[in-house]
Amino acid sequence: MKYLKVEKRLVTPVWFSGVIPIFAIILALLTGAVFLNFMGVSPVKAYLSMFKASLGDAYGLTETIVKAIPLAMAGVAVALSFKMLIWNIGAEGQIFMGSLATAAAVRYFFVDQPFIMFWIMFISASVAGGLWAAFAGYLKARWNVNEIITTLMLNYIALHLIDFFVYGPWRDPASLGFPMTAPFPDAARLPLFGDTRIHLGLFIAIFLAIFFWALLKWTRWGYEIRVIGENPRAATFAGINYLRNAVIIMFISGAIAGLAGMCEIAGLQGRLQHAASAGYGYTAIIVAWLGRLNPLAVLFVAFIIGSLLVGGDTLQIVMRLPLSSILVLQGLLLFFVLGGEFFRRYRIRFIKRGDN
Amino acid sequence: MEKVISAPPLIHMENITKEFAGVVANRNIDFDVKRGEVHALLGENGAGKSTLMNILYGLYRPDKGHVCIDGKSVSFSSPKDAIASGIGMVHQHFMLIPSQTVWENMILGLEGLPQILPRKEIHQKIIDISEQYGLEVDPDAKIWQLSIGEQQRVAILQMLYRRARVLILDEPTAVLTPQESLHLFKTIRQMTAEGHGIVFISHKLDEVLSLSDRITILRKGEKTGTVQTQNTSKEQLAELMMGRKVTFTVARKSIAPGKDILKTDNITVLGERGLPTVKNISIAVKEREILGLAGIAGNGQQELCEALAGLRPLKEGRIFIENEEMTHRSPKQYIDRGIRYIPADRKGTGLVPNMDVKENSILKKYWNKPVAKGPMIDWKAVFTHAMNLVKKYSVSTPSMETPVKNLSGGNLQKLMLGRELCDAPKALIAVHPTWGLDVAATHFVREQLLEERDRGAAIFLVSEDLEELLSLSDRLAVIFKGEIMGILNHPEEATPELIGLMMAGTPLSSIKKGAK
Numbered sequence: 072m073k074y075l076k077v078e079k080r081l082v083t084p085v086w087f088s089g090v091i092p093i094f095a096i097i098l099a100l101l102t103g104a105v106f107l108n109f110m111g112v113s114p115v116k117a118y119l120s121m122f123k124a125s126l127g128d129a130y131g132l133t134e135t136i137v138k139a140i141p142l143a144m145a146g147v148a149v150a151l152s153f154k155m156l157i158w159n160i161g162a163e164g165q166i167f168m169g170s171l172a173t174a175a176a177v178r179y180f181f182v183d184q185p186f187i188m189f190w191i192m193f194i195s196a197s198v199a200g201g202l203w204a205a206f207a208g209y210l211k212a213r214w215n216v217n218e219i220i221t222t223l224m225l226n227y228i229a230l231h232l233i234d235f236f237v238y239g240p241w242r243d244p245a246s247l248g249f250p251m252t253a254p255f256p257d258a259a260r261l262p263l264f265g266d267t268r269i270h271l272g273l274f275i276a277i278f279l280a281i282f283f284w285a286l287l288k289w290t291r292w293g294y295e296i297r298v299i300g301e302n303p304r305a306a307t308f309a310g311i312n313y314l315r316n317a318v319i320i321m322f323i324s325g326a327i328a329g330l331a332g333m334c335e336i337a338g339l340q341g342r343l344q345h346a347a348s349a350g351y352g353y354t355a356i357i358v359a360w361l362g363r364l365n366p367l368a369v370l371f372v373a374f375i376i377g378s379l380l381v382g383g384d385t386l387q388i389v390m391r392l393p394l395s396s397i398l399v400l401q402g403l404l405l406f407f408v409l410g411g412e413f414f415r416r417y418r419i420r421f422i423k424r425g426d427n
Numbered sequence: 428m429e430k431v432i433s434a435p436p437l438i439h440m441e442n443i444t445k446e447f448a449g450v451v452a453n454r455n456i457d458f459d460v461k462r463g464e465v466h467a468l469l470g471e472n473g474a475g476k477s478t479l480m481n482i483l484y485g486l487y488r489p490d491k492g493h494v495c496i497d498g499k500s501v502s503f504s505s506p507k508d509a510i511a512s513g514i515g516m517v518h519q520h521f522m523l524i525p526s527q528t529v530w531e532n533m534i535l536g537l538e539g540l541p542q543i544l545p546r547k548e549i550h551q552k553i554i555d556i557s558e559q560y561g562l563e564v565d566p567d568a569k570i571w572q573l574s575i576g577e578q579q580r581v582a583i584l585q586m587l588y589r590r591a592r593v594l595i596l597d598e599p600t601a602v603l604t605p606q607e608s609l610h611l612f613k614t615i616r617q618m619t620a621e622g623h624g625i626v627f628i629s630h631k632l633d634e635v636l637s638l639s640d641r642i643t644i645l646r647k648g649e650k651t652g653t654v655q656t657q658n659t660s661k662e663q664l665a666e667l668m669m670g671r672k673v674t675f676t677v678a679r680k681s682i683a684p685g686k687d688i689l690k691t692d693n694i695t696v697l698g699e700r701g702l703p704t705v706k707n708i709s710i711a712v713k714e715r716e717i718l719g720l721a722g723i724a725g726n727g728q729q730e731l732c733e734a735l736a737g738l739r740p741l742k743e744g745r746i747f748i749e750n751e752e753m754t755h756r757s758p759k760q761y762i763d764r765g766i767r768y769i770p771a772d773r774k775g776t777g778l779v780p781n782m783d784v785k786e787n788s789i790l791k792k793y794w795n796k797p798v799a800k801g802p803m804i805d806w807k808a809v810f811t812h813a814m815n816l817v818k819k820y821s822v823s824t825p826s827m828e829t830p831v832k833n834l835s836g837g838n839l840q841k842l843m844l845g846r847e848l849c850d851a852p853k854a855l856i857a858v859h860p861t862w863g864l865d866v867a868a869t870h871f872v873r874e875q876l877l878e879e880r881d882r883g884a885a886i887f888l889v890s891e892d893l894e895e896l897l898s899l900s901d902r903l904a905v906i907f908k909g910e911i912m913g914i915l916n917h918p919e920e921a922t923p924e925l926i927g928l929m930m931a932g933t934p935l936s937s938i939k940k941g942a943k
Contacts, residue, residue: 290802294786294793302779307738308770309790310759 077417088415092361095407102407103400112390120389121382131381133267137339139377140269141166141348143276144331145355146362146369147283152204152324154287154300154364157211157317161222162328163352165200167229169329170336171236172199174252174343177259178241185258192259192333200329201322203229208321212314218321230346237345251344261338272334277370279327284366296320328352354380357405376401435498436461437593437624438483438514442492445478451648452478455492458643458650460593460624465615467627467639467656471668471865473835474645476628480595483626484516485509515586516595519602521578525571529553529564529581533588556587560617561610575723576607583614594618595626600634601891602724605927612638630668632661633894644668669866677873677898680881684901685714686749688885689735689766689854694744696727696734703742704730706909712854712885717876719900719918720889723930727909728889729771732856735887736768737761748853762791765853769843769860771889773836777843780832784824785813787831788846812849820845821871837868844875854885861895873899893923905929913938 104114125135145162152159172195180195182188203225210216234250243253261271287293295316299306306313331351336343358376362368383397436459445453453475460466470476481487483494485503493500496512503509506516523532530549534540553566562580570578579599586594596615600608615625615638629635635642636656643653644667651667690711698704704727712718722728733739734746737758745754748764770776778787789798789809797808813827820841824834831839840860847855857876861869876899880886890896896903896918903918904911905926913935915921929935 289804289806291793291799291804292802294789294804297782297786298779298790301781302775304772304776305779305790307758308736308768308776310757310762312757312759 077419080416080418091411091415092408095411096404099400099403099407103403106396106399106403110392110396112392117386117390117392120385121379124385124389125378125381133269134381135374135378136273137268137270137377138380139373140272140276140338141331141335141351142355142358142376143370143373144272144279144334145328145351146358146373147276147280147366148324148327148331149355150359150362150364150366150369151283151296151327152208152320153359155296155316155320156300156303157208157321158219159204159207159222159321159324160219160356161204161207161225161352162324162331162355163348163350164222164226164229165203165325165328166332166335166348166352167226167233168203168325169196169200169332170343170347171229171233171332172196172329173333173337174236174241177255177337178252181256181259183256183258185260185262188258189261192337193330196329196333197326198329200332201326204325204328205318205322208318209314211321212317226352233343233347234345237343241343243342249344252342254342255337259337260341261334263338268339270334270338272331272338275330275334276373279330280366280370283323283327287366292316328355354401357401360405361408379404435495437497439495439498440479440483440492441495443479443482443489443494444491445482445487445489453482453489454649456645456650460626462622462624463619464640465619465625465627465638467629467635467642468645469629469632469635469642469664469668470645471630473647473865474668475648476645477597478648479645480516480597480626480628483509484514484595510589510591513590513592514595515589515591515593517579517582517586517597517599519597519599521582523570523578523581523585525569527570528566529568529570529573529584530566532570532581533566533585535585537589552588553584556584559621560587560614562587562614575602575725576604576610579603579611580614587618592622593624593626595628597628598630599627600629600631604723604930605893605923606931608634632664635664636661646670665866677870677877679877679899682715682881684716685883687711687747688714688749689856689887690747691735692745692747694734694746695742696730696739697742698727698730704909705734707744708909708911709744710904710911710914712887714885715880715883716901717880717886717888717899718914719896719903720887720906721893721896721903721926721930722889722906724891726906728858728906730909731906732768732770732858732887732889735856736766738768765850767791767847767850767852767855769840769847769855769857771858771862773839773843774832778831778839781830783828783830784817784822784834784842785809785827787842788813788816791846792850816842816845816849819849820875837864840864840872841868844872848875848879851882852879852884854887855879856887856889858889859891860888861890861892893926897921905935907932 100118107114107117123131125131145166149159149162173192176192176195180191182191204222207218207221207225210221211218237250237252241252243251245253263270287297295311298309299311299313299316303313332347336347340347354376358369358372362372379401386392386397387394438460440456440458443453443456456479458479468476478487482489485506485508495501501512524535530553533553534549550566556562557564562584564577564580564584570581573581579602583594599611603611619625627635627639639656641653642656642659642664644651644664646668691709693707693709694705695703695707696705708731710718720728730739734741737753737756737760741754745752747753748766753761774780789812792798793804798805798812810827817824822838822841822845824838831842834842844860860876861872864872876886876888888896888899900918903915903921905913907930912929912933925938928938
């Protein structure tokens with residue numbers, strides 16, 4: 072008789088670390104295929120149409136990038152806080168605050184000068200998102216208030232704050248009753264690439280990812296963050312100030328998410344409206360994990376998840392599947408990739424039951 | 428128990444081989460335990476003692492070889508099988524439930540008990556066994572109320588309650604006072620007189636020599652010999668353990684200590700549960716001296732050390748470094764003033780297991796030149812620094828990029844020691860610096876400590892190894908329940924009995940009074 076034995080791996084080969092996520096994605100797609108089959112849809116057809124819509128042509132590709140921008144920025148944002156074991160799941164709310172601040176900047180501090188206006192929006196959005204998150208960071212570090220709950224609750228506050236403005240004082244009289252502000256003037260819009268919907272946010276996202284990757288790797292501060300994340304006790308032992316770093320990392324995390332909010336409304340939507348973010352702040356958590364909290368990997372994963380979102384839209388339209396089925400596919404992906412982590416650290420061996 | 432006259436050995440392990448991921452933990456080892464004997468299993472850490480016993484206890488399955496009980500071949504797939512065959516193991520960390528009573532722990536995991544527990548019967552049985560073997564314990568006491576020594580008694584009782592005929596004791600004296608150890612030895616002799624077999628795992632040569640009938644020595648997974656205790660000597664055992672001759676003593680020059688470096692004034696510190704675990708302690712560690720701290724584990728040593736390193740806030744009292752008041756300063760300020768700390772918990776506190784050797788080597792200097800260049804870290808300089816450290820403190824590591832979780836205990840300790848000593852600290856707090864190290868590494872660490880002392884460092888040494896404390900300390904303090912029972916100015920003149928009394932809570936002053 073044979074039985075299974077789980078053993079800890081002493082070393083994990085590099086190639087193996089690379090193969091696992093690919094294998095996990097394949098397994099997720101296969102499981103998803105079973106599910107699609109139950110929905111009465113041909114999995115092959117569904118996956119093909121998803122692929123075509125998101126990566127198959129130039130238009131699909133640009134749409135994928137458009138979705139990947141906020142995912143990448145919010146992904147980098149939460150990855151940074153996760154790196155320090157602070158579970159900021161409030162990127163969604165920080166995106167909202169960033170977009171709210173952007174709209175406020177456009178309304179009250181408008182300068183008809185794109186370059187200056189960009190920086191006014193940039194600072195407003197990052198400070199608003201940053202403070203929103205730093206508040207939760209301070210509560211966590213000072214009084215050990217669970218940041219998962221505070222950041223999550225702050226999301227709802229931010230959501231309703233936006234609603235308050237777009238349903239109330241900021242509503243565009245010309246919007247025929249829709250909850251949205253007036254369109255932003257051109258100077259408050261981010262430049263687009265050609266006739267695509269891709270905006271300057273792409274560069275901001277890439278820059279931020281590289282910048283923070285380098286910061287973590289090469290600076291004293293990055294070292295402190297990594298030590299705290301790997302072993303908080305050792306960090307205290309080394310004299311690293313937890314409180315200060317917790318507030319700083321949350322401010323940065325929130326600021327990046329806030330910028331994602333700015334890019335969404337100044338780059339894409341051109342106005343503030345109800346639910347300015349389509350759940351990017353939550354999806355970013357998946358992006359950050361799949362990217363193993365590495366900002367550069369987050370860029371790449373954001374692109375993949377972006378294509379999944381675009382492909383999912385197609386499934387909704389072409390195959391008439393409900394949105395929730397796309398979420399199931401995403402969930403499967405996360406499940407398998409995170410489950411694969413287990414095999415990076417352990418291996419399973421078949422052992423013959425000895426009969427002496 | 429059936430009567431067997433010319434009995435086969437209780438336990439016979441033959442040709443045991445066990446590999447873990449290509450590393451041989453046991454190779455062709457024979458081991459047996461006879462009725463009524465204490466068979467000591469001696470070896471350094473990593474020699475394969477635990478692996479061999481875990482095989483016997485059913486936790487691991489041997490790759491090769493077999494185990495016989497009473498001459499019958501058996502194959503255990505879990506400790507349950509082993510217990511059913513009469514094998515009991517008392518681990519270093521007892522598997523007891525602190526919030527339950529002694530008698531509740533006694534029946535833990537026992538099968539076939541009636542739904543309504545026969546309390547009286549259980550009580551009676553506990554009392555019978557404890558009287559028979561001199562294991563006094565109150566069946567209704569909760570485990571957390573008992574001292575470590577008493578908990579160990581409960582753990583042994585638990586095995587006897589399950590009719591264990593062979594008891595495996597894994598480093599049982601590590602947690603005991605000298606008096607408690609003697610008591611344990613008495614119990615062990617009682618058990619062997621009743622026909623039980625005892626496997627006594629240890630790396631302390633003296634106690635193995637005084638207690639056992641036979642000794643089996645393991646080195647690097649192989650058996651280097653089984654000897655009759657009466658025919659052997661400490662030197663022979665050490666040579667079998669190490670594969671070469673070993674010196675036991677470290678030469679301690681006598682030098683005059685200097686001024687106070689690290690001083691506490693009536694400090695009280697709270698433990699994890701919010702209760703005072705250090706009470707009104709005033710001590711001073713001087714330049715060029717090693718102040719030892721003896722005490723049974725869990726009497727406030729940890730909290731005291733953390734307070735001395737600035738890591739644990741003071742409830743009351745003050746701390747000084749060379750007359751500068753440091754009360755309520757941040758840990759960083761302690762580090763900047765030259766206080767270094769070797770915590771007991773290497774992987775949990777002292778090192779970052781997932782980070783590599785070079786990243787760990789700068790934990791206490793990443794903000795200083797040449798490692799830091801402004802806000803940046805110069806990884807080339809870090810590499811050079813790590814290389815030097817590894818060379819100077821003979822850390823054996825495959826590379827500077829190896830995560831330290833892959834290093835052995837001895838190498839972890841050397842790395843940490845090197846890191847804490849490399850900046851010529853003013854004071855060093857060292858907790859169990861040689862815990863779990865092999866003889867060579869232990870010797871190395873002790874020599875380093877003495878070297879630092881001669882250089883001028885004030886060293887506060889906490890250890891559970893009395894021999895270590897006596898051979899290294901210039902002065903020796905004894906702690907009990909968070910209070911200092913007294914400081915011996917000439918520890919080499921103190922007897923283990925005296926220190927044992929203090930460890931058990933008698934202040935030095937009242938011992939002296941009694942002697943007069």
